[in-house]
Amino acid sequence: xxxxxxxxxxxxxxxxxxxxxxxxxxxxxxxxxxxxxxxxxxxxxxxxxxxxxxxxxxxxxxxxxxxxxxxxxxxxxxxxxxxxxxxxxxxxxxxxxxxxxxxxxxxxxxxxxxxxxxxxxxxxxxxxxxxxxxxxxxxxxxxxxxxxxxxxxxxxxxxxxxxxxxxxxxxxxxxxxxxxxxxxxxxxxxxxxxxxxxxxxxxxxxxxxxxxxxxxxxxxxxxxxxxxxxxxxxxxxxxxxxxxxxxxxxxxx
Amino acid sequence: xxxxxxxxxxxxxxxxxxxxxxxxxxxxxxxxxxxxxxxxxxxxxxxxxxxxxxxxxxxxxxxxxxxxxxxxxxxxxxxxxxxxxxxxxxxxxxxxxxxxxxxxxxxxxxxxxxxxxxxxxxxxxxxxxxxxxxxxxxxxxxxxxxxxxxxxxxxxxxxxxxxxxxxxxxxxxxxxxxxxxxxxxxxxxxxxxxxxxxxxxxxxxxxxxxxxxxxxxxxxxxxxxxxxxxxxxxxxxxxxxxxxxxxxxxxxxxxxxxxxxxxxxxxxxxxxxxxxxxxxxxxxxxxxxxxxxxxxxxxxxxxxxxxxxxxxxxxxxxxxxxxxxxxxxxxxxxxxxxxxxxxxxxxxxxxxxxxxxxxxxxxxxxxxxxxxxxxxxxxxxxxxxxxxxxxxxxxxxxxxxxxxxxxxxxxxxxxxxxxxxxxxxxxxxxxxxxxxxxxxxxxxxxxxxxxxxxxxxxxxxxxxxxxxxxxxxxxxxxxxxxxxxxxxxxxxxxxxxxxxxxxxxxxxxxxxxxxxxxxxxxxxxxxxxxxxxxxxxxxxxxxxxxxxxxxx
Numbered sequence: 001x002x003x004x005x006x007x008x009x010x011x012x013x014x015x016x017x018x019x020x021x022x023x024x025x026x027x028x029x030x031x032x033x034x035x036x037x038x039x040x041x042x043x044x045x046x047x048x049x050x051x052x053x054x055x056x057x058x059x060x061x062x063x064x065x066x067x068x069x070x071x072x073x074x075x076x077x078x079x080x081x082x083x084x085x086x087x088x089x090x091x092x093x094x095x096x097x098x099x100x101x102x103x104x105x106x107x108x109x110x111x112x113x114x115x116x117x118x119x120x121x122x123x124x125x126x127x128x129x130x131x132x133x134x135x136x137x138x139x140x141x142x143x144x145x146x147x148x149x150x151x152x153x154x155x156x157x158x159x160x161x162x163x164x165x166x167x168x169x170x171x172x173x174x175x176x177x178x179x180x181x182x183x184x185x186x187x188x189x190x191x192x193x194x195x196x197x198x199x200x201x202x203x204x205x206x207x208x209x210x211x212x213x214x215x216x217x218x219x220x221x222x223x224x225x226x227x228x229x230x231x232x233x234x235x236x237x238x239x240x241x242x243x244x245x246x247x248x249x250x251x252x253x
Numbered sequence: 254x255x256x257x258x259x260x261x262x263x264x265x266x267x268x269x270x271x272x273x274x275x276x277x278x279x280x281x282x283x284x285x286x287x288x289x290x291x292x293x294x295x296x297x298x299x300x301x302x303x304x305x306x307x308x309x310x311x312x313x314x315x316x317x318x319x320x321x322x323x324x325x326x327x328x329x330x331x332x333x334x335x336x337x338x339x340x341x342x343x344x345x346x347x348x349x350x351x352x353x354x355x356x357x358x359x360x361x362x363x364x365x366x367x368x369x370x371x372x373x374x375x376x377x378x379x380x381x382x383x384x385x386x387x388x389x390x391x392x393x394x395x396x397x398x399x400x401x402x403x404x405x406x407x408x409x410x411x412x413x414x415x416x417x418x419x420x421x422x423x424x425x426x427x428x429x430x431x432x433x434x435x436x437x438x439x440x441x442x443x444x445x446x447x448x449x450x451x452x453x454x455x456x457x458x459x460x461x462x463x464x465x466x467x468x469x470x471x472x473x474x475x476x477x478x479x480x481x482x483x484x485x486x487x488x489x490x491x492x493x494x495x496x497x498x499x500x501x502x503x504x505x506x507x508x509x510x511x512x513x514x515x516x517x518x519x520x521x522x523x524x525x526x527x528x529x530x531x532x533x534x535x536x537x538x539x540x541x542x543x544x545x546x547x548x549x550x551x552x553x554x555x556x557x558x559x560x561x562x563x564x565x566x567x568x569x570x571x572x573x574x575x576x577x578x579x580x581x582x583x584x585x586x587x588x589x590x591x592x593x594x595x596x597x598x599x600x601x602x603x604x605x606x607x608x609x610x611x612x613x614x615x616x617x618x619x620x621x622x623x624x625x626x627x628x629x630x631x632x633x634x635x636x637x638x639x640x641x642x643x644x645x646x647x648x649x650x651x652x653x654x655x656x657x658x659x660x661x662x663x664x665x666x667x668x669x670x671x672x673x674x675x676x677x678x679x680x681x682x683x684x685x686x687x688x689x690x691x692x693x694x695x696x697x698x699x700x701x702x703x704x705x706x707x708x709x710x711x712x713x714x715x716x717x718x719x720x721x722x723x724x725x726x727x728x729x730x731x732x733x734x735x736x737x738x739x740x741x742x743x744x745x746x747x748x749x750x751x752x753x754x755x756x757x758x759x760x761x762x763x764x765x766x767x768x769x770x771x772x773x774x775x776x777x778x779x780x781x782x783x784x785x786x787x788x789x790x791x792x793x794x795x796x797x798x799x800x801x802x803x804x805x
Contacts, residue, residue, distance in 0.1 A: 028359040031384040042510050
């Protein structure tokens with residue numbers, strides 16, 4: 001833990017040094033600031049910043065897009081996870097800006113998430129859609145089972161706080177998984193067998209939680225990190241696996 | 254998992270810290286320095302009765318200005334400083350100290366904008382510290398460099414029949430030369446040239462640094478008279494734009510991201526300074542002001558009067574340290590020594606730090622040479638370690654012009670010495686010379702003791718020579734370049750004070766009426782006024798006095 005804190009502090013000071021070079025009289029910090037302000041247009045927020053210079057209330061939609069890549073600690077039926085990803089756009093958002101540097105957000109996103117799991121285990125899916133792991137019946141080589149889980153649509157309802165460049169959102173999601181297919185490939189000597197099983201979509205939990213943080217750099221471009229609970233998975237029998245998503249943001253507000 | 258969250262949070266804050274500084278339009282108030290801001294050492298209000306009526310003059314003390322600008326640097330409510338240099342009046346050294354504060358504000362990200370219609374050496378010196386300098390399109394002025402004009406009255410006095418005997422020590426002690434010569438001596442021409450050069454070079458260096466150019470370029474512009482009209486100033490790169498008043502208003506509105514000028518809040522320097530908090534009454538730093546010509550009576554700086562104030566400060570236990578703010582060209586020997594003695598006694602009990610204003614020369618230097626640390630501005634005039642005495646004789650003048658014949662009757666051979674009616678005899682002149690030599694040796698001794706130098710070392714840099722602040726540091730007459738606030742901080746550190754109240758001694762004069770006959774301080778620069786005063790006070794008087802004032 002101490003090493004991590006020290007490393008982060010070193011990063012902090014390094015960025016501070018880069019961002020605050022020594023000033024001479026003719027190129028003072030104030031002079032540079034004036035250079036920027038003189039180019040700005042009244043009524044539009046400064047480039048590269050979240051729109052702090054805004055009214056008390058704002059309503060917007062379809063103005064935020066995120067693409068992220070997720071990593072999952074392996075659930076008990078898979079030994080790898082990925083590539084998986086998500087795409088999110090803001091469906092509607094209401095912003096309250098009580099202070100220049102603080103806003104409170106409430107809204108709906110639409111998020112599509114794609115999971116890909118790889119496993120060297122064998123699955124058996126029963127009629128109820130429950131997945132179980134079965135012992136290898138002795139095939140001559142390892143089998144790989146690919147179980148794409150696609151199109152996990154969710155509608156996260158979020159409540160967020162935004163301090164200057166940093167934002168946090170807490171929300172609830174309803175997930176629907178329209179198509180789930182498990183394809184198992186068996187290799188037995190010279191023969192290869194492929195079996196595909198379709199599993200009916202099954203909402204596991206209608207409530208999930210995630211913590212989300214983002215930093216915006218220039219022109220509304222930023223990065224985000226989201227930590228999510230693992231109950232998204234459609235497989236009731238699987239143990240939940242929390243996962244991280246890291247991605248980029250395009251914020252046009 | 255927890256450590257990953259913490260790491261990401263720290264990284265996020267790192268980014269925010271590096272890029273999350275003040276951005277966007279300005280927010281806060283404008284600190285305005287305009288509307289006839291007259292900055293003097295001690296500030297105050299005065300009423301002067303003139304032929305045109307009652308003239309009220311209000312000025313701000315330099316210490317209040319410096320403290321206000323220091324506060325503004327860290328006050329989030331202040332977004333920027335607006336300086337109208339047409340309405341700004343301060344001495345050269347005050348401008349130097351204020352300029353430094355403006356540069357500090359700028360370095361911290363608070364813009365300083367200067368605007369006006371008339372620019373010259375002094376006004377441009379202060380305006381050039383701003384991040385943006387604007388000029389009225391029909392305004393202008395010229396950078397000409399510094400000059401000093403001397404008046405020599407020998408022929409006039411000969412015509413009137415007035416005789417003057419000048420007895421002095423110090424080939425550079427030129428204070429009395431105006432009465433005995435018709436031209437400048439070679440020693441003093443050299444002194445003036447080097448002094449003016451030193452002060453001007455300091456100003457040009459500051460201007461060049463602020464404008465991103467070189468001192469050579471500034472001097473070339475000055476020598477070629479490339480200033481003049483507003484357009485010429487713009488083409489010379491000395492101003493950033495030409496704007497009428499309404500255009501300046503639009504510009505300021507833009508800085509604040511608004512179309513409505515009424516939405517921008519302003520606060521005047523005077524109002525802002527008046528709201529500065531005072532520290533605890535039990536821990537004070539006293540600024541003792543020695544301002545003006547030192548005299549035994551009838552002056553702003555009467556030796557006995559100031560000495561009594563200094564004694565009071567010495568006995569005041571709530572005063573933990575003292576800054577001796579000197580802005581004096583010197584004056585009468587005995588009066589100066591009375592002050593010196595009290596400062597010496599004060600220094601034995603409390604830290605006493607000297608801070609020099611425009612002048613701390615001759616007697617002004619004598620009274621402060623014993624302070625434990627001396628701060629000077631680059632453009633301060635100091636030194637002038639020398640002494641002179643002048644004995645006028647009016648016998649011939651009143652015989653010639655008024656047909657009055659004075660007759661002296663005395664009991665002894667030299668009873669009429671110094672009566673002012675006859676010149677001194679050779680023996681009497683020699684006696685006065687010996688007196689002057691003794692006074693000079695005393696002066697050298699005081700400086701040697703105060704500056705930890707030998708008498709010979711002091712003599713080599715004395716001889717009445719005047720030095721600019723930067724040069725004075727090099728030769729050991731002063732310790733450090735710095736202004737009034739630097740001296741206060743030094744004194745506070747010596748006394749171990751973190752929180753303290755600053756008090757001014759003597760206290761500010763309340764509004765007072767001055768009579769028509771007394772005139773005001775500016776008259777003392779007039780050589781004919783000096784002549785009149787000399788003639789009104791016959792007899793021998795020795796002076797530690799600096800002779801001239803640089804014109805901007």
